[in-house]
Amino acid sequence: MDFHCHLDLYPNARDVCAQAVKKNEFTWLVTTSPRAFTATNRILGGHGNLLITPGLHPELVHDRHGELKSLLEQIKHARAVGEVGLDGSKRFQKSYDIQRKVFTAVVSQCANMGGRVLSIHSRQAVRDVLSILDGHPGFGTAVLHWFTGTGSELRTASDMGCWFSIGPAAFNSASGKALAKKLPRDRVVPESDGPFAQVNGETVMPWSSGQTAVLLAEAWELSVDEVTLSLEINSRRLIGLIRAAG
Known part of the structure; x- marks a missing residue:
């Protein structure tokens, strides 16, 4: 399974999509803009898993905030939303105020629609992401993708009931390994974040959940079989939440 993947952005997207549909029980393709969502649905849609x-x-x-109205309309007809969120890194500071307005509008719309499951980007912006979520009761379920916050932020997010999607590339750094050890084990699901994520110079593929299980087993000091079962149970629970939304 893969709970955060940009299938449409692989160089050979149609082929990778066909393989993912065959190999995975479930793949969550997150899009980067409303226009991309429309195009991707047309080209890669139609698969039940x-x-x-x-x-x-x-x-x-910064360039696409004019598409917000379209996104809010699309959310009305979706069970889940992603990728959305905030990026507080230096490169995107100029757009941060607009990011906050867009993300707040998205979370508000999810609450208005009775709740959605959101795949959320929170790089160097965890506190603001959690504050916006906390300010909109009934928004649904937050899945923090490739979490890179502090240990304190992780505890706060966990206490709020957030889920976490993690892939092999999260273990490339010592800080990533340290955070993985502290994740709430009953709310962790696998992701690839392909084609952006890489391990040893190789692009992570949507069927990398086995690799994630091996790395989590080391972090959690459990057997690979135990972690694999835990990820499967968690994944089925989250899929259930997605199906119940909307």
């Missing part, structure tokens, strides 16, 4: 969701990536908000 492939979830394609509307989003507006914070890195693109």
